Amino acid sequence: MQIEQSIVAITGAASGLGWATAQYLIGRGVRVALLDRQDDVASKAKTLGALALGLSLDVTDAEAAARTLDAVVAHWGRLDALVNCAGIGGAARTLGRQGPMALEAFNRTVQVNLVGSFNMARLAAERISRHEAGLDGERGVIIHTASIAAFEGQIGQVAYSASKGGVVAMTLPMARDLAGLGIRVMTVAPGIIETPMMQAAGDEVRAPLIAATQFPKRLGMPEEYAALVAHILENRFLNGEVIRIDAGLRMPPR
C-alpha cells in the first residue's frame, strides 16, 4: 500500500503504541482516525493537526464500532487500513491466594483483546472492501497487536496470554478469508515496550525482563513498533504472519 495519502484507523490510539503509531503515520502524510474508549481522544487528536480525527469508541461494542467506522469513511472518503492497538493487561493466577481467578476478569480480558480485535477487523474489512483495488489487486491491510505473551506467558498472565494467543491464531484464517478481496492481515507481537501499560507494571516486573533481552538491553520504544506497522502497510508480500519485535526476549515463568 502507498501509505502517503492513505486512511488508517487505529484503535487504542489515545495512549502508548496506538498514539505513537498515529504520530508516526501522520508524519508520513497518512490521514489517521484515532479510536479509543478514552473520552478525551478527540481533543488529543486535535493536537496532531488536520490529518487526525479522534472518535471515542469501545471496541467491544458492535453497533458503536460500525457507526464509528462509517463516520471515518464519511469524514475521509474511504478506509484503507485498520491497526488494532486497543488492549488491557491485568495479572491474576488461575488459582491464587484469594481462590480461583474471577471468571469475569478472564472474560473481560478476552472480550477486549480478542473479541474487540475481531469486531473491529470484520467491520473494517467490509469498509475496506468497498473501494477500487490498487497494485496487485490490493485493497487494504488489517494489523493486529498480540504480544510475546501469546507464546511464553508468565505466571499470572493466563487470561492475557489466552487473549493474545487467540489473536495470533486468527491471523492466518483471517488472511485466507480476506485474500479474495485483496486485504492482507498481519499481527505484531511486541516484547516489552515503554508505554503507560508497562510503566504501570513497576520495576520488579520490568528489571528481570530487561535482563532477559538479548540485544539491545532496554525496553522497546513505541516508535520502533510504529515503524514496523508502517513497513507492514507498505510491503505487499507480508500476509498471514506474526512478527515478534522483542530484542530476542523469551520470557521466563516469572
Ligand SMILES: NC(=O)c1ccc[n+]([C@@H]2O[C@H](COP(=O)([O-])OP(=O)(O)OC[C@H]3O[C@@H](n4cnc5c(N)ncnc54)[C@H](O)[C@@H]3O)[C@@H](O)[C@H]2O)c1
Ligand atoms: N507495551 C507493551 O510492552 C506491550 C507488549 C505487548 C503487547 N502490547 C499490546 O499493545 C497494545 C497497546 O498497548 P499499550 O502498551 O499501548 O497500552 P496503553 O494502555 O498505553 O494503551 C491502550 C489503549 O487502549 C485503550 N483501550 C482499552 N480498552 C479499550 C476498549 N475496550 N475500547 C477502546 N479502547 C480501549 C485504552 O484506553 C488505551 O488508550 C495492547 O493490545 C497491548 O496488549 C503492549
